[in-house]
Amino acid sequence: MPIPVARHSLMREMNEMAVMTVVRQHGPVSRRRIAEVTGLTKSTVTVAVQRLFSKDVLMELGSVTAGPGRPERLLGLNPDAGYLLGASIDVAGFQLLLFDLEARVLDQKRGVFDAKASPNEVLEALAQAARLLRQQISARKYWGFGVSIPGIIAPSGTVIHAPNLKWKEVEAGEYLRRQLPGPLYVVNDAAAGAIAEYYFGNALTSEFLLYLSLGMGIGGGVMMGGNLLVGIHGAGTEVGHMVIDDNGPYCRCGRQGCFEAVASLRALTERAMRTRDVRDWVGLDHIIEAFNQDEPWARQALEETLHYLQQGITNLANIFDPDTIVLGGPLSRFGEYLRAQIERRVNQDMMIAGHRSIAVRLTRFNEFTSAFGAGAMALNTAVTTRA
Amino acid sequence: MPIPVARHSLMREMNEMAVMTVVRQHGPVSRRRIAEVTGLTKSTVTVAVQRLFSKDVLMELGSVTAGPGRPERLLGLNPDAGYLLGASIDVAGFQLLLFDLEARVLDQKRGVFDAKASPNEVLEALAQAARLLRQQISARKYWGFGVSIPGIIAPSGTVIHAPNLKWKEVEAGEYLRRQLPGPLYVVNDAAAGAIAEYYFGNALTSEFLLYLSLGMGIGGGVMMGGNLLVGIHGAGTEVGHMVIDDNGPYCRCGRQGCFEAVASLRALTERAMRTRDVRDWVGLDHIIEAFNQDEPWARQALEETLHYLQQGITNLANIFDPDTIVLGGPLSRFGEYLRAQIERRVNQDMMIAGHRSIAVRLTRFNEFTSAFGAGAMALNTAVTTRA
DNA sequence: TTAATTAGTTCGTGTTATATTTTATATATA
DNA sequence: TATATATAAAATATAACACGAACTAATTAA
Numbered sequence: 089m090p091i092p093v094a095r096h097s098l099m100r101e102m103n104e105m106a107v108m109t110v111v112r113q114h115g116p117v118s119r120r121r122i123a124e125v126t127g128l129t130k131s132t133v134t135v136a137v138q139r140l141f142s143k144d145v146l147m148e149l150g151s152v153t154a155g156p157g158r159p160e161r162l163l164g165l166n167p168d169a170g171y172l173l174g175a176s177i178d179v180a181g182f183q184l185l186l187f188d189l190e191a192r193v194l195d196q197k198r199g200v201f202d203a204k205a206s207p208n209e210v211l212e213a214l215a216q217a218a219r220l221l222r223q224q225i226s227a228r229k230y231w232g233f234g235v236s237i238p239g240i241i242a243p244s245g246t247v248i249h250a251p252n253l254k255w256k257e258v259e260a261g262e263y264l265r266r267q268l269p270g271p272l273y274v275v276n277d278a279a280a281g282a283i284a285e286y287y288f289g290n291a292l293t294s295e296f297l298l299y300l301s302l303g304m305g306i307g308g309g310v311m312m313g314g315n316l317l318v319g320i321h322g323a324g325t326e327v328g329h330m331v332i333d334d335n336g337p338y339c340r341c342g343r344q345g346c347f348e349a350v351a352s353l354r355a356l357t358e359r360a361m362r363t364r365d366v367r368d369w370v371g372l373d374h375i376i377e378a379f380n381q382d383e384p385w386a387r388q389a390l391e392e393t394l395h396y397l398q399q400g401i402t403n404l405a406n407i408f409d410p411d412t413i414v415l416g417g418p419l420s421r422f423g424e425y426l427r428a429q430i431e432r433r434v435n436q437d438m439m440i441a442g443h444r445s446i447a448v449r450l451t452r453f454n455e456f457t458s459a460f461g462a463g464a465m466a467l468n469t470a471v472t473t474r475a
Numbered sequence: 476m477p478i479p480v481a482r483h484s485l486m487r488e489m490n491e492m493a494v495m496t497v498v499r500q501h502g503p504v505s506r507r508r509i510a511e512v513t514g515l516t517k518s519t520v521t522v523a524v525q526r527l528f529s530k531d532v533l534m535e536l537g538s539v540t541a542g543p544g545r546p547e548r549l550l551g552l553n554p555d556a557g558y559l560l561g562a563s564i565d566v567a568g569f570q571l572l573l574f575d576l577e578a579r580v581l582d583q584k585r586g587v588f589d590a591k592a593s594p595n596e597v598l599e600a601l602a603q604a605a606r607l608l609r610q611q612i613s614a615r616k617y618w619g620f621g622v623s624i625p626g627i628i629a630p631s632g633t634v635i636h637a638p639n640l641k642w643k644e645v646e647a648g649e650y651l652r653r654q655l656p657g658p659l660y661v662v663n664d665a666a667a668g669a670i671a672e673y674y675f676g677n678a679l680t681s682e683f684l685l686y687l688s689l690g691m692g693i694g695g696g697v698m699m700g701g702n703l704l705v706g707i708h709g710a711g712t713e714v715g716h717m718v719i720d721d722n723g724p725y726c727r728c729g730r731q732g733c734f735e736a737v738a739s740l741r742a743l744t745e746r747a748m749r750t751r752d753v754r755d756w757v758g759l760d761h762i763i764e765a766f767n768q769d770e771p772w773a774r775q776a777l778e779e780t781l782h783y784l785q786q787g788i789t790n791l792a793n794i795f796d797p798d799t800i801v802l803g804g805p806l807s808r809f810g811e812y813l814r815a816q817i818e819r820r821v822n823q824d825m826m827i828a829g830h831r832s833i834a835v836r837l838t839r840f841n842e843f844t845s846a847f848g849a850g851a852m853a854l855n856t857a858v859t860t861r862a
Numbered sequence: 863t864t865a866a867t868t869a870g871t872t873c874g875t876g877t878t879a880t881a882t883t884t885t886a887t888a889t890a891t892a
Numbered sequence: 893t894a895t896a897t898a899t900a901a902a903a904t905a906t907a908a909c910a911c912g913a914a915c916t917a918a919t920t921a922a
Contacts, residue, residue, distance in 0.1 A: 409706020
């Protein structure tokens with residue numbers, strides 16, 4: 089029963105986090121400005137910054153002088169302060185990244201599997217690869233490991249259900265913690281996407297962010313005021329099985345007209361196969377290429393899919409009322425056209441057009457969004473607890 | 476930019492709120508148990524309780540002895556500590572309640588209007604009635620006034636848009652604050668419903684509550700860990716215009732197949748008129764009576780509506796993953812049958828049946844839920860700031 | 863040079879949660 | 893009945909903390 093209470097030790101951490109947030113969002117900033125934005129006094133900021141210095145997560149970036157008075161001394165993140173391991177697992181395999189606090193990749197590995205690979209095989213290979221990458225940095229600068237999985241994950245790190253991977257009750261957290269000592273997080277892939285966009289991506293200053301992972305399934309992740317929205321059972325924001333067409337096609341979950349039954353990569357591909365009248369699986373690369381060359385079958389397949397995407401995303405915009413929506417996953421590769429069409433419809437069809445405006449953006453991390461976000465899970469605790 | 480920072484003055488308030496929460500949820504409790512539940516030390520609890528004593532919001536309710544050792548002295552809410560004014564405005568008029576901290580009504584007033592009444596007329600009559608009720612209690616024990624309105628409300632209290640009332644850009648907050656000095660809150664009706672259920676109703680211990688107001692429109696309110704979910708533009712949880720049937724009937728918002736176009740009281744009534752083949756408006760009382768007497772037309776109308784209710788609510792359960800859903804509004808008068816049918820379907824059709832269970836309950840406040848909740852808006856600040 | 867201006871630090875103060883000690887009130891047992 | 897034991901709550905001492913005021917630092921303008 090986590091009733092929020094005040095503890096002295098938490099206060100310092102809260103201030104340090106607030107300072108970090110301002111530095112992260114507003115680039116190099118002076119102490120004065122940090123005090124202004126957070127509402128803390130100058131003296132409190134001084135102390136918090138000193139502590140963050142001693143942890144090596146902040147550094148001075150020279151001073152800037154504008155008009156009379158003592159120049160401002162700019163503070164910035166020290167990207168070399170620590171390194172994160174982030175991985176994302178999906179049907180095809182895993183992506184694993186070793187990156188710094190500015191999301192610059194030092195090294196990466198990829199694992200490829202066929203659909204028959206058991207959870208244990210996948211996790212074993214991932215742990216092996218992670219150990220190799222981890223050796224490249226000093227133990228002191230290793231801040232943690234995060235793994236994203238497209239499924240429902242209990243707080244302990246157990247994968248309760250990941251339909252696309254066909255995983256059920258896999259104790260991924262426990263296993264990986266044994267294999268790789270140190271902070272370890274297992275997290276839903278769309279939730280990881282939201283974290284990635286908030287910490288490194290295209291939603292740094294968002295107060296209320298909705299990230300959508302548009303792939304074979306559709307997942308959602310929400311960051312509110314810097315906190316991830318997690319449901320009571322550990323299932324974050326399962327938007328993929330929102331019914332948006334009561335008489336629509338059957339979904340693999342058994343219901344009809346689920347969002348991901350009509351608007352996912354799977355739905356797009358099936359439409360492409362139908363409009364082209366072929367029986368073979370049509371790859372996404374192929375559809376995108378044909379779409380860019382304005383071939384009718386590809387255009388029609390996308391337009392139909394887009395309609396449902398617009399419906400579903402407008403639904404979610406009405407439900408959550410976010411300031412920013414970021415699109416990731418394979419479908420986001422349709423790029424600016426997709427983004428603009430969705431942004432237009434969302435802002436047009438909100439309950440009160442005009443009064444609200446929601447920015448729709450594309451992820452800047454391509455297929456790596458979830459891996460970055462999973463790694464970023466270790467950030468908060470690392471910054472506040474070290475040294 | 477509300478970056479959370481630590482302030483000394485806030486810490487005390489946090490502890491006091493935590494203590495109040497435990498007392499509210501667990502009935503009469505000892506200090507020891509409060510310390511246990513909150514994780515605070517016994518001494519901290521002692522201090523917090525003393526402060527709450529001096530504010531008169533807590534009182535001792537005798538002691539209980541079980542086994543050896545000093546008996547526990549039970550603490551409970553002092554219902555007489557303060558009184559709240561709560562009102563709800565809808566198309567028919569307003570309900571106004573004066574009630575104590577245990578939601579017992581001291582007095583109430585009702586305002587009736589026809590559809591042509593201007594916002595100013597309604598607000599003027601409401602302010603008048605509120606002043607009368609307020610006179611019945613001492614100024615010291617008046618804790619505040621909350622008004623719920625079915626629409627989107629800016630933090631300032633301005634009603635941005637309330638389609639059913641046909642209000643737009645009405646500065647209700649400013650007006651009422653002038654008329655009635657003291658704490659004043661304007662809040663969405665479904666949000667108020669969630670607050671009412673959390674503080675006084677059937678979701679006292681819920682960590683993640685979804686309240687649904689099922690009336691001419693459908694509204695949603697979410698309480699997470701004791702905090703109301705509010706979107707970035709002040710539109711809480713506008714679930715009514717979630718499209719759940721892409722080819723469904725047109726909604727008054729212009730889109731097709733919105734939740735409230737197929738599952739609201741309006742939709743039910745229209746179905747009843749169709750199945751009975753009459754042109755006159757059929758009242759809800761009449762439908763409920765007919766349904767209870769098992770008349771086919773009424774049963775059919777409800778079953779159709781229920782289907783869409785189940786679809787929409789399952790969607791929301793998947794999206795939010797709450798532990799409790801409370802149903803309010805006129806449609807909730809179908810009672811246990813409705814509740815059971817929805818609970819069954821929601822728990823059956825969740826992403827992973829078995830692993831999650833969601834309690835579906837009915838409001839216990841009938842048409843007064845929103846009024847209680849609106850009034851309860853004043854609770855937190857009153858408890859922490861007085862004396 | 864000197865005054866004015868702005869940024870950042872130092873230090874004293876009051877508030878706070880916590881740990882420790884003390885007091886209060888019961889049961890169990892010889 | 894006296895004594896030991898167990899538990900709850902209060903009192904007291906302590907250390908951490910944010911804050912405000914005074915102070916120092918580093919620049920421009922005159």
